Amino acid sequence: xxxxxxxxxxxxxxAFTAQVLECxxxxxxxxxxxxxxxxxxxxxxQPWDTGVLGEAKVLEVHQKEGLIYHLCDxxxxxxxxxxxxxxxxxxxxxxxxxxxxxxxSGVIHSQFGYNNVGFHLTQRxxxxxxxxxxxxxQLRQVEQMANQKVWDNLPVEIFWxxxxxxxxxxxxxxxxxxxxxxxxxxxxxxxxxxxxTHVACTGEIGLIKLISCQRFREGVRIELACGKRALxxxxxxxxxxxxxxxxxxxxxxxxxxxxxRLYQEKERLSARVLALEEEIFQGKARALAGxxxxxxxxxxxxxxxxxxxxxxxxxxxxxxxxVFSGSDQEGYKYAIGHKDGDLRQLIKALNQTLxxxxxxxxxxxxxxxxxxxxxxxxxxAQWE
Ligand SMILES: [Zn+2]
Numbered sequence: 001x002x003x004x005x006x007x008x009x010x011x012x013x014x015a016f017t018a019q020v021l022e023c024x025x026x027x028x029x030x031x032x033x034x035x036x037x038x039x040x041x042x043x044x045x046q047p048w049d050t051g052v053l054g055e056a057k058v059l060e061v062h063q064k065e066g067l068i069y070h071l072c073d074x075x076x077x078x079x080x081x082x083x084x085x086x087x088x089x090x091x092x093x094x095x096x097x098x099x100x101x102x103x104x105s106g107v108i109h110s111q112f113g114y115n116n117v118g119f120h121l122t123q124r125x126x127x128x129x130x131x132x133x134x135x136x137x138q139l140r141q142v143e144q145m146a147n148q149k150v151w152d153n154l155p156v157e158i159f160w161x162x163x164x165x166x167x168x169x170x171x172x173x174x175x176x177x178x179x180x181x182x183x184x185x186x187x188x189x190x191x192x193x194x195x196x197t198h199v200a201c202t203g204e205i206g207l208i209k210l211i212s213c214q215r216f217r218e219g220v221r222i223e224l225a226c227g228k229r230a231l232x233x234x235x236x237x238x239x240x241x242x243x244x245x246x247x248x249x250x251x252x253x254x255x256x257x258x259x260x261r262l263y264q265e266k267e268r269l270s271a272r273v274l275a276l277e278e279e280i281f282q283g284k285a286r287a288l289a290g291x292x293x294x295x296x297x298x299x300x301x302x303x304x305x306x307x308x309x310x311x312x313x314x315x316x317x318x319x320x321x322x323v324f325s326g327s328d329q330e331g332y333k334y335a336i337g338h339k340d341g342d343l344r345q346l347i348k349a350l351n352q353t354l355x356x357x358x359x360x361x362x363x364x365x366x367x368x369x370x371x372x373x374x375x376x377x378x379x380x381a382q383w384e
Contacts (some may be wrong), residue, residue: 002066004036008158010328011095013038023076029059036085037061041068045119046094046196051086058084058189067184083264090123091197097126097226099156099198100146100205104224106190107145109172112138114219116172126226130219133354139213139222146208151191153203157185203262209233218311226329232380264354277305285312293319295380297373301325302364306335310364320346322380328372337364346383353379 006013014271018034021158025031032053041063042048048061056074063069076082082239098121105128118129132140160180161169171183184194186202201207209230211223225233241255250258288294294313301309306323313321314337326332334356340363347365350356354375358367369376 002247003034005068006038007197007237008152008195011091012200014088014091015081015083017081020076020078020080020082021079023072025075028071030056030075031071032072032076033067034070034082034084035197037068037070038084038359039070040086040091040094040197044195046098046219047121049091051084053084054082056087069168074314085335089354092199093123093228094121095197095199096205096223097121097229098194098196099202099257100150100208100226101126101128101150101183101194102190102194102198103146103186103202103205104142104208104210104222105172106186106192107142107149108134109190110144111142117174117217117219124300125223126229127221127223129216129221132219134213134220134222136213139210143210149186150202150205150208153201154187154189155286157187158198159183159185174305185293207231253356280306281309281312283345283367285316288355289316291317291319293317294324294384295377296322298325300321305334306333307366310335310337313337319381324373324376326368328374331368331370332373332376333366333368334358335364335366340364349383350379 006016016036016038018036020032021035022033023030025311034053039049039051039058040046041061043063049058051058053070054070054074054076056072056076058072059068060071061068062071069189080363101119101121108114108130109116112132112134114130114132114134116128117131118127126276137251150173154184160182166181167181169191171181171193181193182195183191184196184198185191202225206227207230209225211225213220213222241252244250244259246263248255248258268341284296296309296313298306298309301323306325310321310323313323318339320336320341320343322334322336324332324334336347341364344366347359347367350369351358351367352372354369356367356369356371359365369381371379
């Protein structure tokens with residue numbers, strides 16, 4: 001005995017009545033077997049349908065040896081008749097994606113001879129893996145041709161050819177098939193063995209958008225979105241671009257040039273800050289020339305600036321030069337140098353005593369401590 005698959009004949013059936021043949025309790029709920037169903041079980045890359053059977057929610061649907069099992073959150077009486085209804089929004093989304101995928105795979109196969117060697121469809125994402133690589137120009141061509149197939153509003157035909165007929169048909173298939181083969185044909189576009197649910201006419205897909213293409217195994221992995229998903233994706237990108245355009249007072253078609261200009265401006269300012277800092281550091285070093293050793297607390301210096309100031313001090317001071325930057329609350333970053341000296345003992349003790357970490361070379365070290373300015377000064381006083 002096999003479950004009658006109502007979705008195979010008519011993918012637009014949303015509700016149905018069926019007899020409960022079996023209902024057994026399992027760890028995650030009740031596993032329900034019906035005489036017939038419109039619930040699509042997971043298979044062929046397409047996820048299962050969700051919905052309700054009577055009072056029970058259908059959480060998962062799986063197929064095993066021709067039998068379709070509905071994992072439900074409530075018990076159903078064996079022998080009783082139940083009304084079932086699938087979550088149509090979820091199913092129609094999968095139909096738009098799946099038929100769109102056939103069109104794109106069919107166009108790529110006929111134009112470039114590559115095979116679809118992997119198909120992944122989830123509620124959030126759809127990808128296809130190809131056996132060869134495509135250039136950006138070729139991808140644009142594929143997208144254009146695939147959308148033309150949508151606008152041509154071609155019928156999507158589903159049929160079960162006889163074994164004799166099957167031998168004469170050049171259909172795409174991922175594996176050797178032994179059971180009665182179900183073929184999905186889109187005229188002058190694609191012919192593929194498939195158990196999934198499809199829209200009746202390609203116009204229902206609305207739009208096919210290729211989103212990205214990355215090298216994967218021997219070929220590429222393409223992410224794409226169809227129908228409402230494609231619209232949602234376009235809206236997301238438009239919203240982001242609009243935000244950038246407002247922030248940069250740039251036209252929506254010129255945001256990347258505006259970001260480029262902003263980036264160049266940032267580079268110019270960084271160079272200017274570096275030059276001004278260097279002038280300040282040299283000035284401080286000149287003012288301290290001749291000191292035996294130096295300890296400074298400076299505001300807002302990044303590790304690289306700390307390093308450069310300490311090096312400037314080491315040019316004018318033969319002893320220990322230590323620069324700290326931070327606050328009593330958040331701790332201090334440090335750079336400590338001693339020309340021709342050996343700081344290893346001091347740095348080790350500093351890190352241990354003041355909750356610090358860091359290190360470097362015998363004559364120069366950088367790191368940070370979790371301590372107050374008073375604690376740091378008291379520690380250094382012991383190492384005079
Ligand atoms: Zn398919």
